[in-house]
Structures are given as structure tokens and as C-alpha cells.
Amino acid sequence: MRHYYIFLLKPEIATSYFGKEHLIYQLLYEGETADTELQEIVKKQINYISAIIPSLxxxxxxxxxxxxxxxxxxxxxHYYIDIKAFESKAVLKDHGNVLTISANGSYQAETIFFEVLRQINSCFFAVDFDNKNYGWLNPIKHVNYI
Incomplete structure (x- = not known):
């Protein structure tokens, strides 16, 4: 089973950390694994870089x-997709400050959810802590000023 946490980052954070995604991942990972005292500080940092999830x-x-x-x-x-032909299942849950997607089987069902979220906002950042995968749902285009 794959389990993704999806954070909405503030646009200025997303722009500043494009190409430095490993730093965002490290902060989010610390938020999940740090001891209680440090975890409180890290959670404040995560709240600072995160935007409010537009639930509606x-x-x-x-x-x-x-x-x-x-x-x-x-x-x-909760939103479910169950594609029997591909043996692919996924559920999208809104927890207020973070979205989660849990998926089984092939990647089709979770990809459908990712596509919908990608079209809503380009600053969604997904993390799969178990498999150490992370990245933007919609990569931010880097603007070069001449």
C-alpha cells in the first residue's frame, strides 16, 4: 500500500525551493519522526511554509x-476510485491542513486524484514517507529574468 501526504505550500516557498525539494522533504520527514520536543518546533515551521488547503x-x-x-x-x-480492470484503488481524504491519498494496486487511481489536485493549485507537494518519494504535483516553471 502506498500512502501519500499532500501539503499545499505557499507560492513564495514553492518558488524559492524549486530544485531544492529534498530540503522540504527533510523538514516534513522531521515533522513525522522527531522526538516530541523537536517535533513541536518542526510542526511550527511546517505550518509557516504551508498554505490553507482550499477544502471547498x-x-x-x-x-x-x-x-x-x-x-x-x-x-x-472521503473520495474513492476503484478501477477493477487495473486492480487499482485509491482514497483521498482531507484532514484540514494536509490531504492524504492511500492507494493499492497499479498507479491509475492515485494518478487520477493527482491530476485533479494539480489543476487546482501548482504548489501541492506530495510525500510518500514509506518509499521516500516526494515531489510537486505540478512542477513550477522556473522564470529566468534577463
Missing amino acids: QIKKSVEKKLKVRHDFYVLKE
């Missing part, structure tokens, strides 16, 4: 874009 916008976008799919359903404010 996510709800509207997910439901609008996925309601036509026969393998999509909503149960207790």
Missing part, C-alpha cells in the same frame, strides 16, 4: 471532474 474548492473540483466515472464514489466525505 477541492470538493467541488473532485466531484465535478470525477462524477461521470462509474468507478468513483464518495463515502463519509
